[in-house]
Amino acid sequence: MDIVLQQLVNGLTLGSVYGLIAIGYTMVYGIIGMINFAHGDVYMVSSYITAIAIALISALLTFLGFESFLVVIIGTLFLTIVVTGAYGWVIERVAYRPLRNSSRLAVLISAIGMSLILQNYVQLSQGANQQGVPTMLTGALRFHVGDGFVQITYMKVFILIAAFAGMGILTYVIQKTKLGRMCRATQQDRKMASILGIDTDKIISTVFVIGATMAALAGVLITLDYGAFDFYIGFIIGIKAFTAAVLGGIGSLPGAMLGGLILGLSEALFAGLISSDYKDVFSFSLLVLILIIRPSGLLGKPEVEKV
Amino acid sequence: MSQENVLAVENLVMHFGGIKALNDVTFNIKRGSVSALIGPNGAGKTTVFNCLTGFYKATGGKIILSAGGKETSIIKVLGEPFQMTDFFSPVAFFSRLKYKMFGGSHLVNRAGLSRTFQNIxxxxxxxxxxxxxxxxxxxxxxxxxxxxxxxxxxxxxxxxxxxxxxxxxxxxxxxxxxxxxxxxxxxxxxxxxxxxxxxxxxPEIVCLDEPAAGLNPSETEALTKMIRVLRDQHNTTVLLIEHDMGMVMDISDYIVVLDHGEVIAKGGPDEIKNNPKVIAAYLGAEEDEEVTL
The missing domain is CATH 3.40.50.300 (P-loop containing nucleotide triphosphate hydrolases)
Known part of the structure; x- marks a missing residue:
């Protein structure tokens, strides 16, 4: 019993992070119909920026002569989100916008190229070795369940709160604000949106920036929790988040969040109860199963071919 | 260019590869009028609309929209290629560069022109x-x-x-x-x-592409009323493409007739009704045969 509960908590935190990254895939797919293969590497870049930001802010605080965990975390979040957002903007501007009117395949190749560039650039500038940040938030909540106990570290609590807050704010922005309406209009009919006076190029840039900021939030949270990262982490987590986006129905925002949670939970439960070696096999089998039953994903709308 | 025309189209040319969809189309739309663009299928009516709204980039000619107290060249805001002379005139160079980088069909709408589509x-x-x-x-x-x-x-x-x-x-x-x-x-x-x-x-001018297509007679009548409301109560100029001749003759102040990408007649409804060229284009009749629209 306790192990099930423990794995539920672990799965929820992992899943919320998958969901955050999946948002970037799903929004970009929704608006220009391409899979942004460089998105996982944007997440990787944000891990490095997190480490740099922590070092910078800690040094600054030491220089000023006081110590505060909260200032470091908030400053790191802010700095990482802004800088990673700028990365997202530049990537769209350099790699995708010049190919806006060419075939989808060209953009796809450009995305793979961008992914390789980011990996190699980080490897060259930061070294190929694994890097790390110190653990900053220690301690845990413990609940006794039957004979055993469930332990939730403060860090996991923080991840859950921050990830769900990020998703909540984004949902509000997309559903309720003017920018969200413009994004949805551009997603449904880009040409028509432009005829109504919406600068669609700017909206597409904004979507890339939103995707990058969500990946940055995930990057900060995971880096603070695990501590270690290298230039290659973007690949596997990118594949996982992409799976989550497809699972939930690519193009659908709530679908990405739901897909992330389902993937995280199923992975954690399988690892805890049956075998941790085969957890990836299980989660990808789940994807296959869901796609057989619902080819457009859980919340995706089936595409009706117009005759 | 006078203030009385909200839209001036001069020598508009649109080529798709070797096909000349529009050839030297010239017309003016008066402010506060209801004007119609008519012609047989494939005459290039919707192509004119697409050029006006920035859906297509016209191959040549000029489209000047004078709305909101200023004149906008629709072809220019979509971003034109650089010309030799630009390299001697920095002002022209930077204006072209600006529209090349930030221009697009959204600027046409912001200048005061909006449209609807034939297929909604x-x-x-x-x-x-x-x-x-x-x-x-x-x-x-x-x-x-x-x-x-x-x-x-x-x-x-x-x-x-x-x-x-x-x-x-x-x-x-x-x-x-x-x-x-x-x-x-x-x-x-x-x-x-x-x-x-x-x-x-x-908008100051709204372009309606076949607004009555697929409507029943009573709906068409309601639409006619609505178009009059747009003109009379909102001072909006209306330009429409329509195949329902009864409606066109009923509400238009001014009619432009296109055939094979060229303007074959312009004028008021009565003038157009009796124009032998128009009748010939629509019915394929010899010009001396007696046909009435």
Whole structure:
């Protein structure tokens, strides 16, 4: 019993992070119909920026002569989100916008190229070795369940709160604000949106920036929790988040969040109860199963071919 | 260019590869008029509309829109290629560079021209009222932070936008369906919503592409009334493409007839009705045969 509960908590935190990254895939797919293969590497870049930001802010605080965990975390979040957002903007501007009117395949190749560039650039500038940040938030909540106990570290609590807050704010922005309406209009009919006076190029840039900021939030949270990262982490987590986006129905925002949670939970439960070696096999089998039953994903709308 | 013309099209040329879709099309649209663009199928009417709204980049010619107190060259704001002379004149160079980088069809709408489509292009998965709110984005308080924090100024401008949306819903008789999805509406309702959405961008000239297509006679009559309301109460110039000759002759002040990408006649309804070239184009008759429209 306790192990099930423990794995539920672990799965929820992992899943919320998958969901955050999946948002970037799903929004970009929704608006220009391409899979942004460089998105996982944007997440990787944000891990490095997190480490740099922590070092910078800690040094600054030491220089000023006081110590505060909260200032470091908030400053790191802010700095990482802004800088990673700028990365997202530049990537769209350099790699995708010049190919806006060419075939989808060209953009796809450009995305793979961008992914390789980011990996190699980080490897060259930061070294190929694994890097790390110190653990900053220690301690845990413990609940006794039957004979055993469930332990939730403060860090996991923080991840859950921050990830769900990020998703909540984004949902509000997309559903309720003017920018969200413009994004949805551009997603449904880009040409028509432009005829109504919406600068669609700017909206597409904004979507890339939103995707990058969500990946940055995930990057900060995971880096603070695990501590270690290298230039290659973007690949596997990118594949996982992409799976989550497809699972939930690519193009659908709530679908990405739901897909992330389902993937995280199923992975954690399988690892805890049956075998941790085969957890990836299980989660990808789940994807296959869901796609057989619902080819457009859980919340995706089936595409009706117009005759 | 006089202020009395809201739109001046001069020697407009549009080529698709070797096909000359438009050849030297020239006409002026008077401010506050209802004008119609007619012609047989394939004459190039919709191509003219697509050039006007920036859907296509015209191959040659000039389109000048004089709205909001200034003149806008529609071909220029879409971003033209550089010319040799630009390299001697920095002003011309930077203006072209600016439009090349930031230009696009959204600027045409911001200059005061909006349109509807022959095959309706609503945002089908948004509600009826949201379709109208999207069209007003230039007027709503712009800051995202204000939107997230839901500030007083933001709420006020949102309320004004809602009010305007409901005003237009009233005009097109759709208030009861405000919260339904646009895709659920009937065909006639969708057409009316599209007109309302075009009007929400506050245009000086609105281009309607076959607004009466697929409507029954009573709906067509309601549409005719509505177009008159647009002209008389909102000082909007209306340019429409239409095949329903009864309606065209009924509401138009001015008619331009296209055939094979060329203007074959311009003038008032009576003039056009009796023009032998027009009759020949429509019915394929010899010019000396007696035919009446």
């Amino acid at each position: 292009r609503l945002f089908k998965e948004m509600s009826v009222v949201e379709n109208l709110l999207v069209a007003q984005h230039m007027r709503v308080n712009r800051s995202l932070i204000a939107g997230i924090l839901n500030t007083k100024g933001y709420r006020k401008s949102e309320e004004e936008a809602l009010e305007r949306a409901f005003y237009w819903l009233g005009v097109v008789d759709l208030v009861g369906s405000a919260n339904r999805l646009a895709g659920e509406l009937s065909y006639g309702q969708q057409r009316r919503l599209e007109i309302a959405r075009a009007m929400c961008t506050n």
